[in-house]
Amino acid sequence: MEQHVIFTNKVDEALHEALHSLNPAKVFVLADEHTAALVLPQLHLNAAPITIAAGDSHKDLSALEDVWNALQREGATRASVLVNVGGGMVTDLGGMAAATFKRGIRFINVPTTLLAAVDAAVGGKTGINHGGLKNELGVFAPASHVIISTAFFGTLPHDELLSGYAEMLKHAMLTDDDSLEQLMRLDPTGEPVPLELLRRSVEVKQRIVEQDPHEQGPRKALNLGHTVGHAFESLALRRRQPVPHGYAVAWGLVVESLLSHLRLGFPSAIVYRLADFVMERYGTFVITCDDYPWLVETMRHDKKSHHGEINCTLLAACGHPRVDRAVTPDDITTALDLYRDLFHI
């Protein structure tokens, strides 16, 4: 699973070099309608454009079929290359289109959002939503090159920056105390995230993915914050007050660090510090004890759980994940009580 990840703010230069090294017969570039207008002109690509509607609701089979048909219509061969320019929706869908066209053509990811840069664009997961389930269809297929920059972040909404930052917090928690502390000293909506910090964050994910590309063990460390996070996200959706995925992850990191404290002695001082930071930047996700049974049931049906047992990734300390840890409904109740205390709910 060879993947070249390039960190640079000279995106067009890096992209031309990457294409040169791949020596494609023909180049295609996929973007959503917004990115096509805003970003493509900056890249000076000699490529056949393929444009799809924006938004995660369009990360579906219909859009995938449009991309396949466009590749076919424009004469793509196995020697072609697809460049995916955009957020996670575009890199996930474009990656799947490339990986399944003629049993796989090469592709390059150019993430334009912080979330895509630190999460979706690297690591080889591609996919689309189907039948109401996220990433239900897809394959593991790495981009040959990922070009990571902060060049397109200037115009991102605060929501989007904070969503990406939650994944950076997670990567820092999988590294060491200092990395986490460093991130908590910054305001991601106030000042641009330095490219160097982005590089360190992405390298955490790269290291873990290289050990376990198909998520059979160590890669589950990257699920930190996501078991509780997904349950919060689903509850918000059920209340018809959806929250951004990254916000749910940030709150999930707090609850799972509490679970880690209860089960593995994760230091309480870091839990408090993290809770303060998350509350200040992401606000408070309000729950009452009436929500507990529904949240527990939702976690039980999470794809990370087996045979009705709830499985989380927990931390003995920053940098010391323990994957596939079974937690009981009582553990969760206690952690949610503590979360409500910390957030003054």
Add this chain to the structure above:
Amino acid sequence: MEQHVIFTNKVDEALHEALHSLNPAKVFVLADEHTAALVLPQLHLNAAPITIAAGDSHKDLSALEDVWNALQREGATRASVLVNVGGGMVTDLGGMAAATFKRGIRFINVPTTLLAAVDAAVGGKTGINHGGLKNELGVFAPASHVIISTAFFGTLPHDELLSGYAEMLKHAMLTDDDSLEQLMRLDPTGEPVPLELLRRSVEVKQRIVEQDPHEQGPRKALNLGHTVGHAFESLALRRRQPVPHGYAVAWGLVVESLLSHLRLGFPSAIVYRLADFVMERYGTFVITCDDYPWLVETMRHDKKSHHGEINCTLLAACGHPRVDRAVTPDDITTALDLYRDLFHI
């Protein structure tokens, strides 16, 4: 790319052992409507059935979507296993469905036709037709187990047996003179193909695929007979008198052995012997010199060709393939003239 290929006529026993070793949370079985009625009762499977319409014209996105939806509706998880029972259409489509569901669930192939047993079921190519092109969408994904038997061949039409036998001839030509001679002494429509011969044939493909799972070099040896074969198949389709794929391959093997003789000194005695055998079993595909330009153009657009050059796999001798050999329109004209002489056209 670990793949267990099991040769046995006790299919139900082997299947139960394979499933036992995979320890699936739930088992699904995919078959076309005919196979579902004829074969599934013999397998005594405790599995959720998924049935699709029969025939290569249904190897399409619509049937693939039906399979995805059935897996989703019946609660398939990453721990599920899909058993594909049928010809190449079912193993190709079912393999793609499994390989793309939740980024890949495990699958078992139980080929019920000679062609699927010696070709489609082994080697990790999955796919569907799209936009009028064969296998336009798909991925490389090996079945965890392939159970190969002659148990279902008794009721196969002669066409189908001869189609599969052409691939066996090809595998023998990639092995040695004796293997080819042995096959040419049998009548595949008169007596059952011995399981031992099937095993030897499949093992030729396995050896080649293991060297090069993603078809970047040595695997192209398996294209022997197919450059000319595909062109004959397309011409037949254009004349609205379609021929079975395997028949086209048999005629293609004759023409490409002539090209091999012209370019690499492949022994003429074997060419004559092969031409006699193919003419007797498969009959004659009639062409005139008026067809030559169209055939050459079609070969030029074959996916094995690059930059307008026609590429074939040729043989210096049986067992000594040379892949990616450029042949000129003059070479092809000469070989087609010789083919017409040999077949008294």
